[in-house]
Amino acid sequence: xxxxxxxxxxxxxxxxxxxxxxxxxxxxxxxxxxxxxxxxxxxxxxxxxxxxxxxxxxxxxxxxxxxxxxxxxxxxxxxxxxxxxxxxxxxxxxxxxxxxxxxxxxxxxxxxxxxxxxxxxxxxxxxxxxxxxxxxxxxxxxxxxxxxxxxxxxxxxxxxxxxxxxxxxxxxxxxxxxxxxxxxxxxxxxxxxxxxxxxxxxxxxxxxxxxxxxxxxxxxxxxxxxxxxxxxxxxxxxxxxxxxxxxxxxxxxxxxxxxxxxxxxxxxxxxxxxxxxxxxxxxxxxxxxxxxxxxxxxxxxxxxxxxxxxxxxxxxxxxxxxxxxxxxxxxxxxxxxxxxxxxxxxxxxxxxxxxxxxxxxxxxxxxxxxxxxxxxx
Ligand code: BMA
Numbered sequence: 001x002x003x004x005x006x007x008x009x010x011x012x013x014x015x016x017x018x019x020x021x022x023x024x025x026x027x028x029x030x031x032x033x034x035x036x037x038x039x040x041x042x043x044x045x046x047x048x049x050x051x052x053x054x055x056x057x058x059x060x061x062x063x064x065x066x067x068x069x070x071x072x073x074x075x076x077x078x079x080x081x082x083x084x085x086x087x088x089x090x091x092x093x094x095x096x097x098x099x100x101x102x103x104x105x106x107x108x109x110x111x112x113x114x115x116x117x118x119x120x121x122x123x124x125x126x127x128x129x130x131x132x133x134x135x136x137x138x139x140x141x142x143x144x145x146x147x148x149x150x151x152x153x154x155x156x157x158x159x160x161x162x163x164x165x166x167x168x169x170x171x172x173x174x175x176x177x178x179x180x181x182x183x184x185x186x187x188x189x190x191x192x193x194x195x196x197x198x199x200x201x202x203x204x205x206x207x208x209x210x211x212x213x214x215x216x217x218x219x220x221x222x223x224x225x226x227x228x229x230x231x232x233x234x235x236x237x238x239x240x241x242x243x244x245x246x247x248x249x250x251x252x253x254x255x256x257x258x259x260x261x262x263x264x265x266x267x268x269x270x271x272x273x274x275x276x277x278x279x280x281x282x283x284x285x286x287x288x289x290x291x292x293x294x295x296x297x298x299x300x301x302x303x304x305x306x307x308x309x310x311x312x313x314x315x316x317x318x319x320x321x322x323x324x325x326x327x328x329x330x331x332x333x334x335x336x337x338x339x340x341x342x343x344x345x346x347x348x349x350x351x352x353x354x355x356x357x358x359x360x361x362x363x364x365x366x367x368x369x370x371x372x373x374x375x376x377x
């Protein structure tokens with residue numbers, strides 16, 4: 001880890017980090033607790049996430065290098081970098097529509113671009129986190145199509161859509177197995193499937209399947225991917241923000257199947273939204289800190305953000321003080337949609353919170369790409 005060196009006049013000066021490089025030979029290790037076989041780099045990533053809180057927490061942004069406000073697909077561009085001079089330490093991606101064999105994901109990013117940007121982020125030493133807003137296999141609708149019940153039942157073994165779902169996972173496995181660095185090594189990613197399942201807005205959500213079915217779904221996904229050579233994943237468990245540990249853990253598939261404990265939490269747009277957000281974040285982060293210790297797992301805020309950032313001081317007055325007290329490995333804010341007005345969560349040059357974001361960036365605890373030497377060795 002490289003420390004930020006401060007200068008009063010110039011803000012933060014950064015010393016560049018080294019990127020891991022090694023032989024092309026792929027080495028795998030068996031994790032003694034989970035029994036799963038993963039590449040050495042993936043095991044190193046897990047250790048890096050576990051030790052991260054000793055230095056600070058990484059900042060992440062969804063789709064960061066693929067597009068932003070007023071641009072789409074430019075090379076080496078990032079709204080975050082345009083504001084503070086560095087890439088986020090975590091880039092989030094979504095593989096929704098990979099299951100259909102499409103060329104582009106549900107937000108119109110070419111999968112080839114996602115692959116290239118994942119490689120670039122890995123070479124910078126940073127983390128890639130991957131979610132999956134996949135379509136509804138029973139109705140053909142999208143991830144939010146919850147009109148028809150029994151979708152999870154239909155894809156479990158014995159269900160009418162089981163074979164179809166296996167073919168979808170096959171396409172997912174092919175993509176994940178294709179993530180290789182120029183030296184031939186597979187690139188580890190943090191996979192965050194079946195997220196926000198304690199709510200009911202996705203077809204895999206709480207009121208659309210039983211806890212037992214949800215756990216089976218998770219295990220089936222994990223076991224299918226491992227048996228199809230996907231040895232470069234860590235798994236993130238990522239419910240919505242629930243008030244109690246019991247709600248958080250109700251559908252937990254088990255320590256063997258999960259590597260990181262996270263949660264998604266957004267403030268509501270109401271005027272009192274900030275207070276509600278502070279209370280909820282504090283509640284979840286308090287029990288998550290304890291759970292992380294009990295289960296020996298790193299913890300993270302896997303999604304958050306204030307849509308359109310109308311509060312110019314949100315970064316240092318709301319987000320940072322909330323996170324400062326807890327041993328999280330990272331926080332990720334959602335995407336800067338170029339196609340939906342006011343659907344953005346990171347600043348861009350000239351945005352109302354841009355200067356405040358630079359202050360947030362200048363905190364020694366907030367870690368961006370150049371602060372990370374390498375997560376993989
Ligand atoms: C949601 C919104 C959608 C998007 C989806 C998956 O929160 O940003 O516009 O399609 O995430 O990225």
